[in-house]
Amino acid sequence: MKARVHVMLKTGVxxxxxxxxxxxxxxxxxxxxxxxRQGKVIELDLDAGVxxxxxxxxxxxxxxxxxxxxxxxxxx
Amino acid sequence: xxxxxxxxxxxxxxRDLAVAFEAAGAKVSMVWHKDTALPEGVDIVGxxxxxxxxxxxxxxxxxxxxxxxxxxxxxxxxxxxxxxxCNGFQVLTETGLLPGALLRNAGLKYICKTVGxxxxxxxxxxxxxxTAGSVINIPxxxxxxxxxxxxxxxAELLAEDRVAFTYEDNPNGALADIAGILxxxxxxxxxxxxxxxxxxxxxxxxxxxxxxxxxxxxxxxx
Numbered sequence: 001m002k003a004r005v006h007v008m009l010k011t012g013v014x015x016x017x018x019x020x021x022x023x024x025x026x027x028x029x030x031x032x033x034x035x036x037r038q039g040k041v042i043e044l045d046l047d048a049g050v051x052x053x054x055x056x057x058x059x060x061x062x063x064x065x066x067x068x069x070x071x072x073x074x075x076x
Numbered sequence: 077x078x079x080x081x082x083x084x085x086x087x088x089x090x091r092d093l094a095v096a097f098e099a100a101g102a103k104v105s106m107v108w109h110k111d112t113a114l115p116e117g118v119d120i121v122g123x124x125x126x127x128x129x130x131x132x133x134x135x136x137x138x139x140x141x142x143x144x145x146x147x148x149x150x151x152x153x154x155x156x157x158x159x160x161x162c163n164g165f166q167v168l169t170e171t172g173l174l175p176g177a178l179l180r181n182a183g184l185k186y187i188c189k190t191v192g193x194x195x196x197x198x199x200x201x202x203x204x205x206x207t208a209g210s211v212i213n214i215p216x217x218x219x220x221x222x223x224x225x226x227x228x229x230x231a232e233l234l235a236e237d238r239v240a241f242t243y244e245d246n247p248n249g250a251l252a253d254i255a256g257i258l259x260x261x262x263x264x265x266x267x268x269x270x271x272x273x274x275x276x277x278x279x280x281x282x283x284x285x286x287x288x289x290x291x292x293x294x295x296x297x298x
Contacts, residue, residue: 013224014249016182062141065134065170067177068224 001046003055004074007064010040032064077102077295080118080165082123082148084109084139089125089161089272096272098120100288104212109142119295120157123164125217125270135178135220136166157295158264159202162218165256165266174257174266175233176225178218182249186219190281193255193269197237199261201294205286211244212283214269216255221268223250223257233257241267249289 009015018036025033042063044055055073066072079097083090083106089209093103105115108232109128113120128139139145145167149235152158152173168174181187193214195206206212225233230252241256256267272283 013179014182014222016180016184016222016249020184062133062137065137065177066225067169067175068179 001048001050002076003044003046003050003052004076005042005044005055005059005063006039006072006074007042007059007069008037008071009068010070013068077119077243077292078105078115079118079120079122080105080107080114081122082107082109082144083124084126084128084142086128087124087126087163089163089270092270092272092275093122093124093161096275096284096288100285102288102292109139109144110194112143112147112279114144114147114151118151118156120159120291122150123148123158123160123167124217124272125162125164128163128167131163131220134166134170136163136168136170139163139167140170140223142202147164147210149173152259152264155261155263157201157291159291160264160266161272161293162216162221162268163268165268166220168264168266169222173264174259175229176223176257178220178268179222179249180220181218181222181223181247183247186217187221187247188215188217189247189257190215190274191247191269192245194242197258199237200240200265202258202265202287203240203290203293204294205290213274213281214271214272214283216247216269218248218268220249222248223254223268225251230254236260238262241246242268256277 022036104197
């Protein structure tokens, strides 16, 4: 079983990398991109029996810094 | 003063910090990240600059969960002194010993230069050797030094006089120009600039010396 964890900067936290990507897209002629937020995806290969709550605990303790980041867990 | 300097894989200012502590008269013990106890009688723990664990995941995140960091937190929670410089500051925010987080520099570039730093408070054993409001020259060398905390936390830091240093010319986008902060008990300091790199005339300046001397004066080993 796998879990896919999405980690994003919280709304309101400036994402200078996302801004740089947005500028680059505009400069390349891709119009209509109002904003870019960059995050990360972490895939965990899990033993059977590891629950979504376990993965959420991992997010709270290590995978995300909840001061600046939000996360979501998808069991796949 | 007995200082412990933590060494992580990827630390690169550990020896500089040890030299600065020693020059102020401290006995220094180097402590490996896998150690599970601090040496007996340690007054202050120094968490040095560098790239602990290659900055994997987030700067300081893996170091903050290393075996020794539990002991560092216990030391701080007993009222012990802790000082984190650069990557050490990032580690301290990741452990929760200091509030906030260090984001990527607003200009996205790694910045390595000497900056003007205002001593925002002299009310701590780290900053008592300076006059509040004075400007000192200390180098920065970081990619992720953009201090962020929510508005309530920033207001609390300011109201409680817990901002230790501010940038004269904000290089990285840090909120309220914050370069260094203190814990509520004023015994934990985190700062992005490197006072240990301005601690000897051969460094090109000695503005960092007063910090180590003030600590040595406050932490006279019994």
